[in-house]
Amino acid sequence: MKLKKILPQFLTLLFIVLIFGFFTMNAQENMDTRGIEFGFGFLKQEASFDIQFSLIDYDGSKSYARAYLVGLLNTLLVSAIGIVLCTILGVVIGVARLSPNYLINRTASFYIEFFRNIPLLLQIFFWYFAALRALPMPEDASLLLGTSYMTIKGLYTPAPIWNNFDVFLISLILSLxxxxxxxxxxKRKQEEAGIQYPKFLISLGIFIIIPALTFIFGGVDLSWSFPELKQLAKTSFTYEGGVGIPPELIALTLALTLYTATFIAENVRAGIQGIGKGQKEAAASIGLTPGQVLKLVIMPQALRIIIPPTTNQYLNLTKNSSLAAAIAYPDLVLVFAGTAMMQTGRAIEIVAITMATYLTISLSISVFMNWYNKSIAIKEK
Amino acid sequence: MSKVNLLKPNRENINLFLALGIVFFSLGILDFYLNNFYEKNITGFLPGFISFFTPLIFGMIGLHFVRIEFSGIKKLDKLNKNINTSNFNAALSFCIILLLIFSIPPLLNWFIFDANIAGDTKEACTGGGACWVYIKVWFNRFMYGMYPNAEQWRVNATFIIVLVFMGLGYFFPLRFKKYLTLYYVIFLPIISFLLIYYLISGGEFGLEWVETGAWGGLSLTFIVSFFSLIFCFPIGMMLALGRRSDLPIVKYSSLTFIEFWRGVPLITVLFMSAVMFPMFLPDGTYVDKLIRVIAAIVLFEAAYTAEVIRGGLQALPRGQYDAAKSLGMGYWRLHLLVILPQALKLVIPGIANTFLALVKDTPLIFVVGLLELAGMLGLAKTNPKWLGFSMEGYVFAGIIFWIICYSMSKYSYNLELKYKTDR
Structure with a gap:
């Protein structure tokens, strides 16, 4: 009996140790012959390559660690934008999928079936190489909404210029x-005395008034810098001022959003369909308004079905953002596992760091979503 | 004839309201149509943004007039029930109709009416639409990659033989049915491997050797996904069992393995197989790139398969284990004869979805330099003779992948219905 328990474990252990031992020994030998020493010291060296798009101050004289940070921030940026947009789009499409209106219903399901069944990489390629390449050159671009330009080199929008931005930020946090x-x-008042305040309106008021006050009393000031066409050479134009959003980021965000939204839409649909009709009828029969039915009865229950698979989709989106490397958006994979690895030749360290980073991001998202899921789960007695 | 109240269309004046509704509705469509395709604004005399919204306003008024309850006309009632229940719904429906009018004619023009398919040079493409000549000329490359033209029958033959062997299982006589799993899990992979090794790769029996670097196009997509599938299944099964084991070392090593692969993107795994893996092998050993890539995808997908199978194992009631144990079955007999057959039946749709994801992931192998369909498109796009046709290429690839994935997802949905057993 005891042998039955020990033997498989011993064999597993032996297998793992042998494989790892074999790999480590070979790696050691290979690195010895090539004169490389294992270690992370290279991170402090000068990177000496440029990155097209970075959120923080960066140039070639900065270290590899800084380049890593730039890549990581770019990955996080595109994931964050993607998660927000695909949630909004997914919920809208998911609800539309359940609409009794035939046209809306069909359009939503056409959208889902269409975008879900085309590989994400192809979609990214399509947006980047085919759709966005059809945009006009900077000098031919026309004004969008009176402020922005959509060109083949990216989207140029006005940039806010803040005075005393920190005061404004503090006021935002304060209002929250x-x-x-x-x-x-x-909530306590309602539970104790049954008094209902117009919660949403008051919250909105607080959120608008307190930051607005800082403009009057806090010395906060906001002006916009608009993009303006500038001639570099005879046929070369660019925009100065404002924010330039590179086409890589646009293509990647578009593709990630449109693709992931289909899965979220299906989750939302399944979640809402999973709630029994009786729930809705019971809620209506005790006199709740349709809005209250949705907010107090349907959504809290539907969310419990929706959230776990949606978490998975968020994780997928974050991992899929690594496809950025295919269109040269400087994300973690391209900057670090691509350029930096080519230059330093430190395959093991760099791939290990990259993988560890993605693991950390994935784990943090799933820990956060698990916490959120627990906080809305049924509290059974 | 009762009094006509324009705000409340009623049944008494149905003809009037129908006529008004149709007039307004057509006016809206006409306004939109002229605006978009002939750049004539018949409501241009109105101030700027109102004339922009006139089609919508006309359409909504039209739909408002025809919204008559119990009109007695079956088609109208059906229409109202489906797309015209309230003003809000009417607005949405009308927007979608406008969107269809806006997008379908240009798309059709691009796809069919202005497109060119005759000829075999770039110059043959004169129309403003798609240049399908490009696809026609490059078709072989898109399907077979750099595989020599004269040898392409070998790829076709392999696929046909493998398909025949796959279909053969369906016609097994009843007394051989119990070996079906064995056939699919062990026999078929071996046959396919031998076929690919001797027929596609060649080098023996007088066949010319074709290196894996030359394989490509859609056939490579199939090869990679097929092999990944048949190998990731048994590994995933072992991992799923390992994760549910009572033995701590087995359990936690499976758990770590699964969570590790699920936490990293496939692209980094492929990078690992391409640049990091050779460092882990003794100096001088060379493992073919394709094999390394398939191994990487197998390990990656096995983790996902394991989670799917674990779902099936968890769904089985405790009683199944207890009953099997009470018959004196050991661990392996219990799992092979009682648990797995039931659990696997439950997870067939899940496995199909994993496979679907796998097929959609295969274009990624371009990062290690293997050119399947998407990779070949990238190559064709940069060919100086054929610049500027990337749109056609991606649309073509998109259609092919869409057909494959859509039929697979429909098939998996049918399987789900077929194997749904009530408990």
Missing amino acids: IIIFFFNRYA
């Missing part, structure tokens, strides 16, 4: 804290 306490107070 006040809203949090107000909502707690309102």
Whole structure:
């Protein structure tokens, strides 16, 4: 009996140790013959390559560690934008999929079936190499909404120029804290005395008024810098001022959003369909308004079905953002596992760091979503 | 004839309201149509942004007039019920109709009416639409990569033989049915491997040797996904069992393995197989790139398969284990004869979805320099003779992948219905 328990474990252990031992020994030998020493010291060396698009101050004289940070931030940026947009789009499409309106219903399901069944990489290629390449050159671009230019070199939008931005930021955080306490107070009042405040309106008011006050009293000032066409050479034009969003980022965000939204839409649909009709009827029969039915009865239950698979989709989106490397958007994979590895030749360290980074991001998203899921789960007695 | 109240269309004046509704509706469509395709704005005398919204306003008024409850006309009632229940719904429906009018004619023009397919040079493409000549000329490359033209029958033959062998299982006589799993899990992979090794790769029996670097196009997509599937299945099964094991070392090593692969993107795994893996092998050993890539995808997908199978194992009631144990079955007999057959039946749709994801992931192998369909497109796009046709290429690839993936997802949905057993 005891042998039955020990033997398989011993064999597993032996297998793992042998494989790892074999790999480590070979790696050691290979690195010895090539004169490379294992270690992370190279991170401090000068990177001496440029990155097209970075959120923080970076140039070739900075270290590899800095380049890593640039790549990581770019990955996080595109994932964050993608997650927000695909959630919005996914919920809209998912609800539309359930609409009794035949046209809306069909359009939504056509959208889902269409974008879901084409490989993401092809979609990224399509947007980047085919669709966005059809845009006009900077000098021919026309104004969009009176402020922005959509060109083959990217989207140029006005950039905000802040005075005393930190005061404004503090006021935003402050208003959020006040809203949090107000909502707690309102909930207690309702539970104790049955008094209902117009929670949403008051919260919105707080959120607008407090930051607005800083403009008057806090010395906060906002002006815009608009993109302006500038001639570099006879046929070469560019825009100065404003923010330039590179076409790589646009293509990647578009593809990731459109692709992931189909899966989220299906989750939303499944979640709402998973709630029994009786729930809705019961809620209506005790006199709740349709809005309240959705907010107090349907959504809390549907969310429990929706969230776990949606978490998976967020994780997928984050991991899929690594396809950026295919269109040269400087994300973690392209900057670090691509350029930096070519230059340093430190395959093992760099791939290990890259993988560890993605593992950390994935784990943090799933820990956060698990926490959120737990907080809305049924509290059974 | 009762009094006509324009705000409340009623049944008494149905003809009037129908006529008004149709007039307004057509006016809206006409306005939109002229605006978009002839650049004539018949409502241009109105101030700027109102004339922009006139089609919508006309359409909504039209739909408002025809919204008559119990009109007695079956088609109208059906229409109202489906797309015209309220003003909001009417607005949405009308927007979608406008969107269709806006997008379908140009798309059709691009795809069919203005497109060129005759001829075999770039110059043959004169129309403003798609240049299908490009696809026609490059078709062989898109399907077979750099595989020599004269040898392409070998690829076709391999696929046909493998398909025949796959279909053969369906016609097994009843007394051989119990070996079906064995046939699909062990016999078929071996046959396919031998076929690919001797027929596609060649080098023996008088066949010319074709290196794996020359394989490509859609056939490579099939080869990679097929092999990945048949190898990731048994590994995933072992991992799923390992994860549910009572033995701590087995359990936690499976768990770490699964969570590790699920936490990293496939592209980094492919990078690993391309640049890091050779460092882990003794100096001088060379493993073919294609094999390394397939191994990487297998390990990656095995983790996902394991989670799917674990779902099936968890769905089985405790009683199945207890009953099997009470008959004196050991671990392996219990799993092979009782648990796995039931669990696998439950997870067939899940496995199909994993396979679907796998097929959609195969274009990624371009990062290590293997050119399947998407990779070949990238190559064709940069050919100086054929610049500027990337749109046609991606549309073509998109259609092919869409057909493959859509039929697979429909098939998996049918399987799901077929194997749905009530418990």
